[in-house]
Amino acid sequence: MNHFEEYCTKFVQATGNKEGAVSTPITNSASFAYGDPVTAEGIFEGTVKKPLYSRMGNPTTAKLESVLAQMDGGVGAIATSSGMGAITLATMSIVNAGDEIISIGGLFSGTYSFFTETLSRFGVNSHFFDVEELQGIKNAINDNTKIIFLESVGNPNMRLPDIKAIANIANEAGVLLMIDNTVTPLCISPLALGADAAIYSTTKIISGNASALGGCVVYRAVNEGSDKLKTPRYKDLSKIVTKMKKMAFIAIAKKRALRDFGVSANANASYQTLLGLETLALRVPRVTNSVEIIVKALHKNGIDVNHPSLESHPHHQRYLNDFSLGCGSLITIDMGTKEKAFDFLNKTKLATLTANIGDSRTLVLHMDSTIYRDIPQDAKKFLGITDGLIRVSIGLENPQDIINDFIQARG
Numbered sequence: 001m002n003h004f005e006e007y008c009t010k011f012v013q014a015t016g017n018k019e020g021a022v023s024t025p026i027t028n029s030a031s032f033a034y035g036d037p038v039t040a041e042g043i044f045e046g047t048v049k050k051p052l053y054s055r056m057g058n059p060t061t062a063k064l065e066s067v068l069a070q071m072d073g074g075v076g077a078i079a080t081s082s083g084m085g086a087i088t089l090a091t092m093s094i095v096n097a098g099d100e101i102i103s104i105g106g107l108f109s110g111t112y113s114f115f116t117e118t119l120s121r122f123g124v125n126s127h128f129f130d131v132e133e134l135q136g137i138k139n140a141i142n143d144n145t146k147i148i149f150l151e152s153v154g155n156p157n158m159r160l161p162d163i164k165a166i167a168n169i170a171n172e173a174g175v176l177l178m179i180d181n182t183v184t185p186l187c188i189s190p191l192a193l194g195a196d197a198a199i200y201s202t203t204k205i206i207s208g209n210a211s212a213l214g215g216c217v218v219y220r221a222v223n224e225g226s227d228k229l230k231t232p233r234y235k236d237l238s239k240i241v242t243k244m245k246k247m248a249f250i251a252i253a254k255k256r257a258l259r260d261f262g263v264s265a266n267a268n269a270s271y272q273t274l275l276g277l278e279t280l281a282l283r284v285p286r287v288t289n290s291v292e293i294i295v296k297a298l299h300k301n302g303i304d305v306n307h308p309s310l311e312s313h314p315h316h317q318r319y320l321n322d323f324s325l326g327c328g329s330l331i332t333i334d335m336g337t338k339e340k341a342f343d344f345l346n347k348t349k350l351a352t353l354t355a356n357i358g359d360s361r362t363l364v365l366h367m368d369s370t371i372y373r374d375i376p377q378d379a380k381k382f383l384g385i386t387d388g389l390i391r392v393s394i395g396l397e398n399p400q401d402i403i404n405d406f407i408q409a410r411g
């Protein structure tokens with residue numbers, strides 16, 4: 001049974017119910033009656049497992065969290081109001097003023113701004129590295145380094161990291177590794193590769209159709225014996241780690257971020273996301289297969305397309321070895337100039353012009369004039385943004401229709 005087939009069964013079974021409502025009920029309530037004071041006390045103490053208040057957890061959202069935790073083999077998960085909410089939760093629950101983050105890879109613009117403009121205001125500084133700078137990453141680790149943050153696929157530079165090598169560096173140094181796996185759910189299993197947390201914007205291919213904004217962080221269990229979290233580097237977390245044992249990451253995220261920042265998922269979005277999950281294992285291979293067909297055809301027709309499935313891509317071998325299930329829906333095409341890029345975008349009849357990715361529909365966007373307009377020139381270079389760069393997220397359409405449309409749009 002291949003990986004996707006396994007998940008077809010898992011997801012549809014996990015989102016259904018054999019006795020009651022087959023589709024997950026939407027619990028549209030912000031608060032929950034406790035009944036009697038002893039139960040209320042138990043709920044607040046954590047000994048009674050009933051909902052406390054929807055900012056801290058909601059039954060519909062809990063269902064989503066359990067399915068996402070299963071997807072990545074985590075001990076638990078926390079769903080959030082957006083992908084940025086998930087990144088906020090994962091990082092802010094760990095760092096204090098004076099701490100440092102090492103960030104590796106292409107980096108989504110929102111994450112880049114969050115690290116450079118927002119976290120820095122709170123005294124948390126980030127260092128950025130390309131996926132190939134392993135020695136630089138090692139050298140940058142010091143006593144204040146709390147998180148190594150990695151994106152599974154450079155968006156939009158399409159560079160692929162050697163995840164195992166980076167996980168080895170993080171684990172040898174005893175630093176937490178968090179992987180933003182938004183672009184490659186099911187293709188990459190961050191926790192199995194040595195990460196401590198997998199981060200998702202579920203807005204993208206997990207929901208899959210622009211119907212719900214959402215995010216999620218899936219955490220590994222904390223080990224009974226020695227564990228990174230039990231070292232002096234994370235001494236400020238030791239009380240929670242001692243008390244909550246294997247569930248400590250979940251407790252840390254709830255107590256040190258979810259409760260106070262309030263980036264909680266809402267029940268309606270969680271329901272929509274669960275619907276998306278039921279078909280995720282069908283959609284991912286459809287998209288990754290289409291991507292390879294489209295990339296090949298565009299390349300053959302002289303379009304400057306960037307994707308690691310091309311032999312000429314510097315990470316082609318890594319793509320074959322480590323990303324054998326594909327690397328998501330993204331490709332980029334470089335039209336050379338802004339003018340030619342705009343011309344292409346005006347002429348495409350099939351693609352939708354928008355900032356999203358991972359949708360049922362094929363989406364396109366000129367990078368430099370939109371998402372990256374406020375990013376300084378040297379950072380653009382690092383992130384791979386050129387004047388004519390268009391990011392494309394391939395959808396579920398017939399790949400030949402996309403090829404035909406793009407070739408006519410190129411003119």
Ligand SMILES: *Cc1c(COP(=O)(O)O)cnc(C)c1O
Nearest residue numbers: 082083084085108182201203214
């Ligand atoms: C979209 C995206 C995010 C942010 O998610 P939102 O749901 O838009 O907040 C984070 N990381 C990556 C890789 C993304 O593509």
